[in-house]
Amino acid sequence: MNTRSANGTALQAERTAQGKKPRQGTGFGLDKVVLILVAIYFLVPLATTLVFGLSDGSSFSMNGVTSIFGDADFTGTLLLSLELAIASTLLTVLLVTPTAYWVQLRLPRAHPLMDILALVPFAVPAIVMAFGLIEIYSASTPLINVLSLGLVPFLTNVVNIVNTPPLLVCAYVIIALPFVYRPIDNNLRAINTRVLTEAASSLGCGWWRTFLTIILPNIWPGVISAALLTFSTAMGEFTLASLFGLYTFPIYLNVTGQNDAHKAASLTILSFLITLLCVLGIMLLARVGRGGAGKTRQLDIVVAK
Amino acid sequence: MQVRATGATTTAQPAQAVAPANKARGRRLGYTLTNWLGFLPFFLFCLLFELLPAVMIIQSSFLDSTTNAFTLNNFQRMFTEPDKLHAFQNSILLSLISAIISAVVGFLVAYAIYNLRTGWLRNLLVGFASVAANFAGVPLAFAFVSTVGVTGYVTILLLNWFHIDLYNSLNFSLYTFWGLVLVYCYFLLPLMVLVTLPALEGLRPEWREAATNLGASRLTYWRKVGLPVLLPSLIAATTLLFANAFAAFATAYSLAQGNINLVPIQISFVVNGNVDMDPGLGNAMSVGMMVVLILVVLLYTAMLRRASKWQGR
Numbered sequence: 001m002n003t004r005s006a007n008g009t010a011l012q013a014e015r016t017a018q019g020k021k022p023r024q025g026t027g028f029g030l031d032k033v034v035l036i037l038v039a040i041y042f043l044v045p046l047a048t049t050l051v052f053g054l055s056d057g058s059s060f061s062m063n064g065v066t067s068i069f070g071d072a073d074f075t076g077t078l079l080l081s082l083e084l085a086i087a088s089t090l091l092t093v094l095l096v097t098p099t100a101y102w103v104q105l106r107l108p109r110a111h112p113l114m115d116i117l118a119l120v121p122f123a124v125p126a127i128v129m130a131f132g133l134i135e136i137y138s139a140s141t142p143l144i145n146v147l148s149l150g151l152v153p154f155l156t157n158v159v160n161i162v163n164t165p166p167l168l169v170c171a172y173v174i175i176a177l178p179f180v181y182r183p184i185d186n187n188l189r190a191i192n193t194r195v196l197t198e199a200a201s202s203l204g205c206g207w208w209r210t211f212l213t214i215i216l217p218n219i220w221p222g223v224i225s226a227a228l229l230t231f232s233t234a235m236g237e238f239t240l241a242s243l244f245g246l247y248t249f250p251i252y253l254n255v256t257g258q259n260d261a262h263k264a265a266s267l268t269i270l271s272f273l274i275t276l277l278c279v280l281g282i283m284l285l286a287r288v289g290r291g292g293a294g295k296t297r298q299l300d301i302v303v304a305k
Numbered sequence: 306m307q308v309r310a311t312g313a314t315t316t317a318q319p320a321q322a323v324a325p326a327n328k329a330r331g332r333r334l335g336y337t338l339t340n341w342l343g344f345l346p347f348f349l350f351c352l353l354f355e356l357l358p359a360v361m362i363i364q365s366s367f368l369d370s371t372t373n374a375f376t377l378n379n380f381q382r383m384f385t386e387p388d389k390l391h392a393f394q395n396s397i398l399l400s401l402i403s404a405i406i407s408a409v410v411g412f413l414v415a416y417a418i419y420n421l422r423t424g425w426l427r428n429l430l431v432g433f434a435s436v437a438a439n440f441a442g443v444p445l446a447f448a449f450v451s452t453v454g455v456t457g458y459v460t461i462l463l464l465n466w467f468h469i470d471l472y473n474s475l476n477f478s479l480y481t482f483w484g485l486v487l488v489y490c491y492f493l494l495p496l497m498v499l500v501t502l503p504a505l506e507g508l509r510p511e512w513r514e515a516a517t518n519l520g521a522s523r524l525t526y527w528r529k530v531g532l533p534v535l536l537p538s539l540i541a542a543t544t545l546l547f548a549n550a551f552a553a554f555a556t557a558y559s560l561a562q563g564n565i566n567l568v569p570i571q572i573s574f575v576v577n578g579n580v581d582m583d584p585g586l587g588n589a590m591s592v593g594m595m596v597v598l599i600l601v602v603l604l605y606t607a608m609l610r611r612a613s614k615w616q617g618r
Contacts, residue, residue: 034414099347141365
């Protein structure tokens with residue numbers, strides 16, 4: 001009797017241990033094999049690109065790398081891409097963050113609308129969007145003119161926005177919307193916006209000051225990841241820039257790649273490093289702030305291209 | 306008289322109450338108006354650069370590109386010209402195959418990462434997956450060209466060391482359908498891993514305990530509990546991958562320079578002034594693309610809603 005109950009508890013303890021730690025894999029399963037094969041699939045292209053970029057057909061040489069820095073097109077396109085990326089990042093953060101806070105605080109009814117606006121870029125791919133933007137701002141129709149409250153004719157005729165960098169920046173902001181709105185909104189939902197705002201307001205703090213000094217520091221991880229994702233996307237975006245005929249860094253990479261594969265490989269490494277830096281930035285900077293969104297954080301690093 | 310007086314007071318009372326109520330309603334209306342006014346800048350921006358381009362495309366797809374008269378001709382041509390139909394077939398097949406391969410393999414990888422007990426390795430893998438998921442477009446195309454392109458490193462290595470000729474004897478080519486599948490998996494697979502990991506972490510240990518207590522084996526637990534709970538999340542993830550692959554343009558364009566027939570490449574011909582395409586047909590194909598993607602997004606949101614049932618609390 002006594003031994004039986006002892007056995008029973010031991011068994012139970014073992015079971016709960018198993019239950020609590022279901023991750024005790026039975027050694028080397030199928031999943032581990034897959035993991036290793038996939039790791040090879042992911043590392044080989046990177047390694048060969050590195051070798052390819054640092055070689056000159058047969059031997060090691062820095063010719064590819066040095067010839068890049070002597071290329072005027074390289075600095076020109078990289079600077080243009082940097083400018084575009086910084087502008088879209090700033091515009092995205094400035095536009096989305098206050099609006100998300102405003103909707104959370106004063107206009108919860110607009111939540112579904114925000115969700116839809118953040119989903120639309122999924123249904124309208126970059127190529128279709130580029131096509132539509134060019135059509136609208138070069139030869140619009142009366143329907144569009146009326147629907148846009150006269151803003152389209154203004155942008156078309158007075159600002160002459162078609163195929164210019166500013167239009168590209170606006171398009172990048174839209175492309176970034178799905179993965180900008182979600183992390184910011186997740187962070188806003190995780191903190192008690194209303195109580196924080198009311199407390200600040202009862203102490204005599206105005207709307208903007210509340211937003212800048214109280215809300216913003218609390219949702220910092222979301223804003224950082226949104227900003228860096230926008231930056232990384234804008235740096236690598238090809239479709240819209242190519243249809244607008246603007247000579248950005250990815251276009252330069254594409255043009256170079258058709259003639260000189262080694263040079264293109266060096267440039268590819270550079271783009272990889274830019275992406276790597278952005279993701280590292282998100283992982284490090286977002287962790288500095290308080291953990292609000294918890295597990296959803298992992299999702300925030302996902303970009304839909 | 307008295308009755309009348311009481312009548313008067315009773316009617317006067319609501320009248321008195323109505324005035325502040327009106328004022329309050331006016332104030333509330335003003336408040337609502339201010340609320341919506343704060344939303345206006347963002348909405349106008351989305352209208353100008355997000356919604357109206359789509360409206361314009363839909364409108365133009367029903368117009369003749371020379372006479373501007375209403376016509377269904379664009380759609381009719383899209384469905385009758387074999388080239389255009391073939392583009393849709395290729396695009397859908399390519400996205401479907403890449404999405405399913407990435408979903409199956411990605412799920413296994415996510416499961417392996419979920420089983421890992423070494424924290425730093427797990428973080429490293431998740432971090433790498435984030436980088437790889439963001440690493441798409443032109444650079445990715447060139448990374449693969451330097452690996453398994455005609456003069457790629459691995460191609461040459463296989464030929465010199467093992468006498469395996471990828472291009473001539475194995476009939477492989479990076480610049481065709483299966484080459485694109487290989488490249489697309491590079492950014493779809495990590496996306497699958499990143500989306501699936503939180504879903505796997507949502508599986509409660511209690512469910513496993515209950516199943517084990519009732520005598521279920523590992524396999525039975527997965528077959529009867531784990532997979533059914535995960536299924537909506539997995540389908541949602543797969544649709545996300547499909548949408549990503551279907552919309553992708555840069556990688557395919559940069560690899561094949563327009564030699565492979567996909568919908569985005571056909572649309573790009575219109576803007577670049579290719580003779581085969583006219584704006585009307587381009588608009589119709591864009592609408593076709595949007596219809597496919599809207600169906601996918603609807604499936605995606607429906608599956609997410611179903612998945613959230615199990616993730617509650």
